[in-house]
Amino acid sequence: MSTPLYSWGRFPRRPQRGHSCVWLDELPAHLNRVIEDHSSSLPYGNGRSYGDSCLAASDQVLHMRSLDRLIEADWDTGVLKVEAGITLAEVLAVAIPRGWFLPVTPGTQFATVGGAIANDVHGKNHHVRGTFGRHVRSFGLLRHGQPEMACSPSVNASLFCASIGGLGLTGVIHWAQLQLMPIRASQIDTTTVRFAHLAEFFSLSDELDDQHEYSVAWVDCLAKGADTGRGVFIVGDHAHYGSLEVGKRAKLSMPITPPVSLINSLSLSAFNNLYWRVHPSQRTQGRSAYEPFFYPLDRILHWNRIYGRRGFQQYQCVIPTANAEAAMGELLRAIADSGQGSFLAVLKRCGDMRSPGLLSFPMPGTSLALDFAQSEHLENVVFPRLDDIVRAAGGRLYPAKDAHMSGADFRQAYPAWERLEALRDPSLMSRFWSRVLL
Ligand SMILES: Cc1cc2nc3c(=O)[nH]c(=O)nc-3n(C[C@H](O)[C@H](O)[C@H](O)COP(=O)(O)OP(=O)(O)OC[C@H]3O[C@@H](n4cnc5c(N)ncnc54)[C@H](O)[C@@H]3O)c2cc1C
Known part of the structure; x- marks a missing residue:
């Protein structure tokens, strides 16, 4: 039995069973298996979310951390294609020596790229660069029972927008292409x-x-x-x-x-x-x-x-x-x-x-x-x-x-929730979403 996973605040204390997959091409079959066995799931990055948004309603999560490879890099333009379970620290480790940095980073480098997209994280430069999602050029999305699809501002655009800050509910992001920011020094x-x-x-x-x-x-x-x-x-x-x-x-x-x-x-x-x-x-x-x-x-x-x-x-x-x-x-x-x-x-x-x-x-x-x-x-x-x-x-x-947060406060503050719900993969459900919507 694998070690249980939690959210960062360890509240609510709902141990999650992580189902890992090591290779990208095995992910569709892996997702099918988990859904068939447990009827619903949720992607889980590195558990750096504090509350219950990274906890599956079924307590059975797709643990994405093993998908942590660099797929392609163009060090002239700073465009990087990575598997979604790679952490920001791992991205920085290859990017900094070549003079590139994350254009947006939250206060932890242990978040994964998939998690950073799904929460559309922000950092200390929000006033000049906005959120992480503004620097994502495209990503691969896998929904239960559907062929894998690429999403970008021009291809499958509604799923692209819904998945940025989509709390892992629109599908599993398995790779992402990011635009990095040039730097002259790491200090x-x-x-x-x-x-x-x-x-x-x-x-x-x-x-x-x-x-x-x-x-x-x-x-x-x-x-x-x-x-x-x-x-x-x-x-x-x-x-x-x-x-x-x-x-x-x-x-x-x-x-x-x-x-x-x-x-x-x-x-x-x-x-x-x-x-x-x-x-x-x-x-x-x-x-x-x-x-x-x-x-x-x-x-x-x-x-x-x-x-x-x-x-x-x-x-x-x-x-x-x-x-x-x-x-x-x-x-x-x-x-x-x-x-x-x-x-x-x-x-x-x-x-x-x-x-x-x-x-x-x-x-x-x-x-x-x-x-x-x-x-x-x-x-x-x-x-x-x-x-x-x-x-x-x-x-x-x-x-x-x-x-x-109460459901009423959430729905009042995020009126686009209905559009996200319409695009949700019905096999993905978090404790957060079921608390504020159902
Ligand atoms: C010390 C600390 C400082 C922080 N500072 C900031 C900050 O400054 N700004 C900020 O915005 N946040 C901040 N955070 C929060 C953190 O950056 C986010 O919660 C981030 O999304 C966590 O990433 P994760 O990979 O651990 O994802 P998880 O916490 O595991 O999951 C987060 C969400 O992403 C979804 N998800 C994960 N992987 C995928 C995937 N591959 N495909 C689809 N969905 C996926 C999950 O379902 C979940 O809804 C901080 C957290 C810590 C612990």
Whole structure:
């Protein structure tokens, strides 16, 4: 029996049985077999989604990680064709030495290309490059009982759009062709500045976002009163000179899952205070290797175990520009009142570049993301209060991170859900989709 698979937050705790297939040409027969045996399934990349969107309603997933090969590369144009189970780290390992980088990368390099397309992930440069799906030229899609098909903006275009951010429901993406971005060096030149409150975050973002490829802020989720929304603002650009080096940082590992969460209001408040204070209030320039800049949490393998056996949930919302400052203030006050949250709370402006995807999460506005140890209080008190604020401000939650959103909120926030449902492969069903629709 293979080791059970989970989502990253380990909540809901629904062990998944993974059915792996090693060769692309065996995939159609493999999919048929799994569906015949279990009536439904869901593609599963590397389980870096936090909630239940990567969990099959049948608890039987098609584990795509073994399909991890580079199929074709044109290093003059930066066009790469890969199997969909390859991770972003594996793509970077071949691309960086040739002077290419992912045009969009999320905060983990352990996501697969298939998973990055199916959640249409975004990164610190959403304001200039939009989402991952904008840089996908084509992919192969396999639906149960149908011949394999290629999808691109001009061929099978409706399935192309529905599968970008399609949560794995439209079919199995088995290969993808990506357009990479040229770089001269793998290092990132950074400017860091601390801000005292939320209004300062917005004015820094107004001033600096347009001048830099990457922009993101850490926010102290427990700061109250005049300090609400204080944090550290970081912008960065690929260095113009330097070396093209693949990250080789040794990884640490969280060896066990403690019975209870190691994150509590005391440890959190002490860390947040210290972190804010060690950053100077004047702008500081620096140079960083790309791994600590993009993927700070990947340094510690299995860091998700720190939240204990009950797991955790991430809350990520985006609020439209007109309401962003007021709603972010309300959200941060509500979170500080709850005394809960995580070391890494991230504030980020999203730009107005449209994704081809039907159910893409970002919208022009501001996004807030942070983790919470799982508890009844979280579900019954904290999240309902945050949801009220997001709903009233016309915002929405990110399905890739979600394990609690109500069906009504989902359908209101993602009106294109009906078009996705019409194009869903009837043999694919996730716990997320059955929770918000059925
Ligand atoms: C530390 C950390 C930081 C993160 N930062 C960000 C961030 O900055 N921005 C962001 O957008 N996200 C972020 N995420 C979320 C993560 O990038 C996404 O959830 C990503 O989609 C996970 O990819 P995966 O390969 O692990 O897919 P999984 O989590 O296994 O699956 C995700 C979805 O993709 C579908 N899927 C997987 N493979 C395929 C396939 N081959 N064909 C069709 N469907 C498929 C699944 O059915 C599921 O619906 C972060 C996650 C972590 C753990």
